[in-house]
Amino acid sequence: MKIVVAYKWAPNPQDASVGADGVVDWSRAKSGISEYDPVAIELARRLADATGGEVIGLTAGPKSVDASMARKAALSRGFDRAVIVADDALEGAGTTELAAVLAAAVRHIGEVNLVITGDSSVDVGARMVPVVLAGQLGWPAVGEVTAVSVQAGLLRVERDIAGGTQVLEISGPAVLAASTNAAVPRIPGMRDILAAGKKPVETLEVTALDVPAGGTTVSVTHTSRPDLKARKQQMIDTADPAAAAAELVDALRSAGVL
Amino acid sequence: MNFELSEEQLLIQAMVREFAAAEVAPIAAEIDRNHRFPEELIPKLAEVGLLGVPYPEEFGGAGADFLSFTIVVEELARVCASTSVIVAAHAGLGAWPIFEFGTPAQKEKYLRALTSGEKLGAFALTEPGAGTDAGSGKTTAVLDGDEYVLNGSKIFITNGGYADIYVVTAMTDPDRGTRGISAFIVERDTPGFTVGEKEHKMGIKASSTTPLYFSDCRIPKDALLGKEGRGYFIAMETFDGGRVGVAAQAVGIAQGALDASIAYAKERVQFGRPIATLQAIQWMIADMATEIDAARLLVYRAAWMKDNGLKYGQEASMAKLFAAETATRVAGKAIQIHGGYGFTESYPVERAYRDAKITEIYEGTSEVQRMTIAGNALRKHKATR
Numbered sequence: 001m002k003i004v005v006a007y008k009w010a011p012n013p014q015d016a017s018v019g020a021d022g023v024v025d026w027s028r029a030k031s032g033i034s035e036y037d038p039v040a041i042e043l044a045r046r047l048a049d050a051t052g053g054e055v056i057g058l059t060a061g062p063k064s065v066d067a068s069m070a071r072k073a074a075l076s077r078g079f080d081r082a083v084i085v086a087d088d089a090l091e092g093a094g095t096t097e098l099a100a101v102l103a104a105a106v107r108h109i110g111e112v113n114l115v116i117t118g119d120s121s122v123d124v125g126a127r128m129v130p131v132v133l134a135g136q137l138g139w140p141a142v143g144e145v146t147a148v149s150v151q152a153g154l155l156r157v158e159r160d161i162a163g164g165t166q167v168l169e170i171s172g173p174a175v176l177a178a179s180t181n182a183a184v185p186r187i188p189g190m191r192d193i194l195a196a197g198k199k200p201v202e203t204l205e206v207t208a209l210d211v212p213a214g215g216t217t218v219s220v221t222h223t224s225r226p227d228l229k230a231r232k233q234q235m236i237d238t239a240d241p242a243a244a245a246a247e248l249v250d251a252l253r254s255a256g257v258l
Numbered sequence: 259m260n261f262e263l264s265e266e267q268l269l270i271q272a273m274v275r276e277f278a279a280a281e282v283a284p285i286a287a288e289i290d291r292n293h294r295f296p297e298e299l300i301p302k303l304a305e306v307g308l309l310g311v312p313y314p315e316e317f318g319g320a321g322a323d324f325l326s327f328t329i330v331v332e333e334l335a336r337v338c339a340s341t342s343v344i345v346a347a348h349a350g351l352g353a354w355p356i357f358e359f360g361t362p363a364q365k366e367k368y369l370r371a372l373t374s375g376e377k378l379g380a381f382a383l384t385e386p387g388a389g390t391d392a393g394s395g396k397t398t399a400v401l402d403g404d405e406y407v408l409n410g411s412k413i414f415i416t417n418g419g420y421a422d423i424y425v426v427t428a429m430t431d432p433d434r435g436t437r438g439i440s441a442f443i444v445e446r447d448t449p450g451f452t453v454g455e456k457e458h459k460m461g462i463k464a465s466s467t468t469p470l471y472f473s474d475c476r477i478p479k480d481a482l483l484g485k486e487g488r489g490y491f492i493a494m495e496t497f498d499g500g501r502v503g504v505a506a507q508a509v510g511i512a513q514g515a516l517d518a519s520i521a522y523a524k525e526r527v528q529f530g531r532p533i534a535t536l537q538a539i540q541w542m543i544a545d546m547a548t549e550i551d552a553a554r555l556l557v558y559r560a561a562w563m564k565d566n567g568l569k570y571g572q573e574a575s576m577a578k579l580f581a582a583e584t585a586t587r588v589a590g591k592a593i594q595i596h597g598g599y600g601f602t603e604s605y606p607v608e609r610a611y612r613d614a615k616i617t618e619i620y621e622g623t624s625e626v627q628r629m630t631i632a633g634n635a636l637r638k639h640k641a642t643r
Contacts, residue, residue, distance in 0.1 A: 069265045076269055187277050190307030190320035193269045 001053030001150070003044045004115045006102050006133065007074060008034040009065040010123040022224035029123075031064070036118035038077055038185035040178040043148055044116050045078045045186075051150050056109060060085035060101045061093075066203050076188040076196035083109055087206045094218045095128040102129070103136035104209035114155065115139075115175045116148070127177070128218075134175035136212075142168060143177040261555075263329070270326050274333035277306055278341075286338035289464035290609055293456065295420055296464055299341060300375055308334075309349055310373025313357060317365065318373040324499070325561040328506035332554070335510025336517070339613035340464035342510060346503040347416040347465075348372070352379015355425045355441065355496045359484040364443060368423055380421035381500075382412040382470055383493050390626055393436035393490060397472060399428035404479050406430075406442065408450070408472035414620075418468030419453040422446050425496075426470070427489040439489035443481045450475030461612035498574045500621045502560045505577040508585035508617040509557055512550045515585075515592035515610040519543065522596050522605070539595055546588045553581035572634045579627035582617035589614040 011029035018024055044055045057079035059065050066086035075082055085105055090098065106112050115137075120127040127143070134141030146165070147158040155170040160179050234251060238244040252258040263271065281302050289296050303309050311327040313319025320326075327349070335342035353372040356364055356379075371377040388395040397410025408428055415424070424444045431438030444451055454469035484492055520543060523534035533539050556577035563570035589611040593600035600607045618624045 069268070072265050072269060076273075187280065187306055188269075188273050189305065190270065190273075190311060190322060193273060194266060194321060196269070197266070 001048065001051045001114070002056060002109065002112045003048055003053055004056045004058050004106055004109060004112050005037070005040050005044045005079070006058050006115055006117045006129070007037040007041070008118070008121045008123075009059055009061060009070045009074070010034045010121050012122055018225065020225070022222070024223060026123075031070070033073055033077060034118055035122040036120065036178070036180050038118075039180060039182050040116045040118045041078045042183040042185040043145070043176075043178050044114075046183070047114075047148055047150070048080075053113070054080040056080065056112075057082035058084075058102060058105055058109070058115075060087075060090060060098055060105065062086070062088045062091040066201075068197075071201055072193075072196040074196075075199045075201070076193045078186070078188070078192070079199065081200040081202075083202045083204065085204050085206060085209065087204075089206055094220075095124070095126055096132055096216055096218050099129050099132035100136055100211050100215060101206060101209065102133050104211040105204070106133075106137060108204070108209055113173050114148070115173075116145075117175065117177050119143075119177055119180045130175050130177040137173070137175065139172070139174050140170060141175045141177070142170075144179045145176040146179050146182045148176060263325075266322070267326055267329060270322065271329050271333060273306065274308070274330050275336075277302075277308070278334055278337040282334065282341050283337045286341070287603070287606070287609070289338075289340060291463075291603070293458065293463045295344075295466045296341060297420070299344075300378065303345060304375025308345060309375040310353070311349060313349075313353065313369065313373045317357070318370040323561075323565045324502070325558060325565055328502060328557050328561045331503050331506040332510035332513070332557070335507040336514040337510075338464070339507060339511050339610070340462045342507045343416060343462055343465050343504075344378075346500070346507060347381065348379045348421070350500050350503040351381035351496055352417070352421060352423060352425060354499055355381070355483060355492050356423075356443065358495065359441070359488070359492055360443075361480070363480070364483070368443065372423060377422035378417055378420050379423045379425070380415055380417040381493075381496065382415045382418075382424050382426045384412060384414050386411065386413050386469075390623055392493065393439065395427060395429060395439065397426070397428040398432070399430050399440060399442060401430070401479070402476075405476045406479065406481065408442070408444070408475040408477065410472050412470040414457065414467055415470055416465055416467055416620075418470060419456065419466050424470065425483060425492075426472075427493055428472075430486045430489075434487065436490040437487050439493075440486045441483040441489035441492045442477060443483055444475070444477055448475055448477060459616075461609070461614070461616055463612075497621055498571050499564065501574040501578040501627075502557060502564065502570075504617050504621045505553065505557045505560070505574075505581035508578075508581035508614065509550060509554045511610050511614050511617070512546070512553065512581075512585040512588040515589045515607050515614075516543070516546045516550060518605065518607055518610075519546070519592045519595040522599075526597075533595075542591050542595060546591055549584045550588060553577070553584045556580055572631060575622070575627040575630040575634075578617075578622065579624050579631065582614075582624060585610075585614035585617050 011026050011031050015028045016026045048055045057074050063086045066084045117130045131141045144160045149156045157168045159166050236244050236247050307320040310319035311322050312324050315321045331342050331346045356368050372379050385395045399406045399408050426442050426444045427439050430440040450473050452471045457467040523539050524532050526533045560570050560573040560577045592607040
């Protein structure tokens with residue numbers, strides 16, 4: 001079984017700062033494996049170990065995603081091998097563009113049974129890549145996945161829904177986005193870390209892939225801080241609870257909240 | 259000269275930090291308060307390969323360098339000095355002499371079990387009457403046919419009672435002074451070998467420190483480690499590495515105390531502002547940060563020399579001396595920065611203060627380190643004239 005985990009080598013917003021004009025300064029941010037990706041890797045690893053499959057790490061971005069440290073950090077987390085699309089043409093690439101490249105890479109890998117991604121990326125958090133990637137591949141996309149197994153040749157997927165769990169059976173390949181609490185990722189051991197540099201990595205440029213041209217582009221036009229709203233500072237006397245409740249409801253109605 | 263850690267070392271550092279936060283930090287205060295040896299941590303440490311870091315893969319180790327081992331010890335100590343010394347005493351003092359001086363048969367029998375964490379190790383040199391004066395130990399080992407018979411006692415043995423394999427020094431020839439001491443591998447449950455009650459200590463309370471008693475304890479002849487009369491030498495060589503390990507532990511304790519102090523100083527408001535804005539606090543933090551960094555560099559330098567096959571006894575002594583005294587100083591300042599709260603169990607700095615002191619004592623007191631450093635410095639000066 002071939003399981004691809006699409007991971008992101010992303011700057012951690014912890015060290016980013018926002019200027020008064022709303023522009024984000026990423027210069028001090030350190031890059032690493034996106035926060036929720038290890039959960040996806042854990043689900044993939046468990047499934048691969050249960051079925052005798054392999055876990056292939058896949059990422060796309062500027063050349064920095066193929067730096068030695070980025071490779072080792074990713075490979076130490078549980079991949080058997082990695083495919084990295086490293087191309088400065090992808091600098092600043094939007095979600096739809098990245099998803100198209102990832103889809104082309106999945107086709108390039110060939111005979112992939114399953115793609116798992118993290119819930120969302122730590123830097124953008126749009127939750128769009130799994131869905132657009134699935135659309136590009138013509139596969140179903142399922143989010144909030146908490147468990148995945150293979151039973152009688154079918155993918156059995158559990159997902160969180162409001163008030164419960166939904167269980168799906170999927171016959172063919174699919175893209176699953178792991179819920180943030182689907183699993184506690186294992187901590188890489190000494191052996192994983194020291195062996196990481198020796199695992200096979202295939203590096204590609206975008207031109208080596210068959211990426212369809214055109215398609216919808218999504219671009220961020222601007223970011224801004226929220227306006228500071230003036231506080232109403234309205235006090236309601238609660239001596240008479242019933243009257244106070246009525247006054248509160250009126251106030252909320254007139255503020256357009258109710 | 260490259261002052262950067264390698265990519266692998268950086269990843270190891272990140273991994274141990276993650277492990278320490280997830281598995282050690284949640285229990286650190288409790289195991290200290292209850293003097294409880296954290297048995298549940300041993301298989302978890304083993305699973306991520308932290309019990310055999312500097313040993314080759316052929317012996318079940320991680321195959322990493324000694325510098326990586328010091329990083330592991332430091333990162334664990336940041337969060338829990340007890341856990342750090344359990345690992346350092348096991349891997350550095352218990353396993354190392356067998357790795358370095360053992361016969362192929364001894365390595366085959368014991369090393370894999372130690373590096374995998376299946377068995378814990380310990381080193382027993384100190385006796386009630388022989389601390390700094392390590393050569394004056396009275397425990398004897400008399401050859402009787404195919405066995406040595408051990409009689410005597412040891413004191414202050416780290417991992418005592420939980421270790422399965424003990425490297426024990428004993429007098430095989432009382433007339434030859436330190437040249438009459440030999441080292442042996444003794445397994446727990448050997449008839450005649452018992453472990454005494456745990457000491458109630460000021461710090462590193464979760465680490466088990468016990469006496470050992472040998473009463474006509476018979477061990478096979480091939481339990482001798484190295485040759486007869488080499489025991490003192492084996493101990494001193496083992497302690498060179500052990501010293502760097504304790505230095506790393508001291509750096510970790512100090513760093514943890516500094517991290518806590520910075521976090522506290524940013525939150526604590528007095529006179530309408532966080533105390534971190536006050537120069538008195540800032541200068542304390544500056545001194546703490548500088549001394550910790552200097553101590554860490556001494557540790558790295560000694561570890562680098564060991565990894566590169568250079569004689570490193572002087573540098574190990576310097577690292578241990580400086581790092582230990584730094585840890586005590588920094589921990590004291592940490593409590594000062596925390597004020598009254600620092601004196602309570604609600605904050606981790608009082609534990610750092612209690613834990614730091616032992617680093618100035620075990621594996622060679624600061625006085626011994628000064629003797630060593632001065633001796634080497636004086637000898638060296640003579641040689642260059």
